[in-house]
Amino acid sequence: MKGTAANLEANAGPAAAIASADDAISRQLVDAVIADFPDHAPGTRPVHTLGVGVQGHFVASDVARQFCVAEHFQGHQVPATVRFSNGSGSPVRRDGWSDVRGMATRFHLKDDAATDLIAMTLGSFFSPTVADFLAFCQAARQTPVTVPSAWQKLLGMLQLKPPSPDPPPGQLMSGAAGTLAYANAHRSAQMAVFDAGTIGAPVSYARASFHAVHTFMVLGADGLRRPVRFSWQPVAGVATTNPAAPPVDDYLNAELQQRLQQWPADMVLMMAIGERGDALADPTRPWPAKRQRIVMGTLTLVQVAQDQQAVCEKISFNPCRLLPGIELSDDPILRARRGAYETSRQMRGGTACPFNPEA
Numbered sequence: 001m002k003g004t005a006a007n008l009e010a011n012a013g014p015a016a017a018i019a020s021a022d023d024a025i026s027r028q029l030v031d032a033v034i035a036d037f038p039d040h041a042p043g044t045r046p047v048h049t050l051g052v053g054v055q056g057h058f059v060a061s062d063v064a065r066q067f068c069v070a071e072h073f074q075g076h077q078v079p080a081t082v083r084f085s086n087g088s089g090s091p092v093r094r095d096g097w098s099d100v101r102g103m104a105t106r107f108h109l110k111d112d113a114a115t116d117l118i119a120m121t122l123g124s125f126f127s128p129t130v131a132d133f134l135a136f137c138q139a140a141r142q143t144p145v146t147v148p149s150a151w152q153k154l155l156g157m158l159q160l161k162p163p164s165p166d167p168p169p170g171q172l173m174s175g176a177a178g179t180l181a182y183a184n185a186h187r188s189a190q191m192a193v194f195d196a197g198t199i200g201a202p203v204s205y206a207r208a209s210f211h212a213v214h215t216f217m218v219l220g221a222d223g224l225r226r227p228v229r230f231s232w233q234p235v236a237g238v239a240t241t242n243p244a245a246p247p248v249d250d251y252l253n254a255e256l257q258q259r260l261q262q263w264p265a266d267m268v269l270m271m272a273i274g275e276r277g278d279a280l281a282d283p284t285r286p287w288p289a290k291r292q293r294i295v296m297g298t299l300t301l302v303q304v305a306q307d308q309q310a311v312c313e314k315i316s317f318n319p320c321r322l323l324p325g326i327e328l329s330d331d332p333i334l335r336a337r338r339g340a341y342e343t344s345r346q347m348r349g350g351t352a353c354p355f356n357p358e359a
C-alpha cells in the first residue's frame with residue numbers, strides 16, 4: 001500500500017485537518033487583536049502598527065559561543081535590522097501615551113538565512129494559553145474613558161485601592177477598564193496588565209529595555225540544552241518621560257534619527273538561564289531576578305533606514321524564525337505566534353516569509 005494514491009490521501013487527511021485547524025486559530029487570533037482597535041487600517045499590522053526601521057549590526061560577546069552554538073553568537077559582526085514600534089494597533093501616532101513598545105530584530109546570516117528576536121517593554125505577557133488570550137482580547141475591547149473625580153480618587157485611597165493614573169489628554173476610548181476587570185479575575189494577567197497601565201512613554205526607543213518573555217532552548221558548545229530568556233538593555237540607560245508633562249504625540253522617530261546622526265546607540269543582549277522550578281512554558285511568569293545572566297553581545301544601531309517600506313514595514317518578523325542552536329520551548333503562546341504572524345503578514349500584503357516561500 002505504501003506510496004499508492006489512496007494511501008497518500010489517507011495520510012494527508014489528518015495532517016491537512018491539523019493544518020487547517022491551526023490556520024483557523026491563527027485567523028481567530030489576528031481577528032481578536034484587530035477587534036481591540038476599531039480604527040485599525042487594513043494593510044497595516046493589527047498591533048505595533050506604527051514603527052521605525054533601523055539598520056545596524058550585532059557582535060557576540062566572547063562568552064556567548066560557549067552558551068549557544070547559533071551562528072550569530074560566534075563572534076563575527078552580523079548585520080541586523082530592527083523595527084521599534086508602539087504597541088497600539090491604531091494608525092494614529094500617540095508617542096506620548098503610556099503604551100507597551102516593541103523591538104523586533106532580524107539577524108542577517110550567511111546564505112540569506114535569518115533569525116528573528118521579538119521583544120517588548122513588558123517583562124511578562126497577559127496570557128498563558130491561546131484560549132486565555134482570546135478571552136483577554138475579548139475583555140480588552142475599547143470603552144469610553146472615564147476620569148475619576150477628586151472625590152472618587154480620595155475614596156479609593158481611603159479604601160487602599162491602587163491609584164490608577166489619569167488617561168493622557170485626548171484619550172477618549174481605551175481597553176484599560178476591561179483589562180483591569182479581567183486581571184482582577186485572572187491572576188495570570190495581573191503582572192502584565194498592571195505594568196502596562198503604569199509603563200509610561202520612553203524618552204527614546206534607545207532608552208528602554210525590551211524582553212522576549214518566552215523561554216527558548218539553546219544548545220551550548222558543551223552539548224547541553226539550557227532553557228533561557230532573552231532581553232535587551234540600553235547602554236544609554238532606561239528613561240521615561242515625565243507623566244506630569246507628556247511630550248507631543250510624535251517624537252520617537254525624529255528623536256532616534258537625531259540620536260543616530262550624532263552617534264550610534266548600543267543595546268546589550270542578556271540571556272537569563274532558567275533553573276529547576278522556573279516556568280518554561282508560561283510567558284506570564286517571569287523568572288526570579290537572581291538567575292545567572294550571560295551578556296550575549298551588543299547590537300549597535302547605526303542609522304534609521306532610508307527605505308522604511310522595504311526595510312521594515314513590508315517585512316514580517318516571526319518569533320519562531322530560529323536557526324540551529326536555538327529551539328522553541330513548549331510555550332503554547334510562542335508556538336501560536338508562528339501562524340498568527342504569518343496570517344497577519346498575508347492579510348496586510350507583507351513580503352514573503354521563509355515559512356511559506358511560495359507566498
Ligand code: HEM
Nearest residue numbers: 029045048083102103104118119120125212317340344345
Ligand atoms: C498569542 C499571542 C500573540 C498574538 C496573537 C500576537 C499577534 C501579533 C500580530 C498579528 C502582530 C503583527 C504581525 C505582522 O503583521 O507582521 C504582532 C506584532 C508584534 N508583537 Fe505580537 N502577538 C502575541 C504575543 C506577543 C508577545 C508575547 C510579544 C512580546 C515579545 C509580542 C510582541 C510583538 C511585537 C514587538 C510586534 C511587532 C513586530 C514587528 O515590528 O513586525 N507579541 N503580534
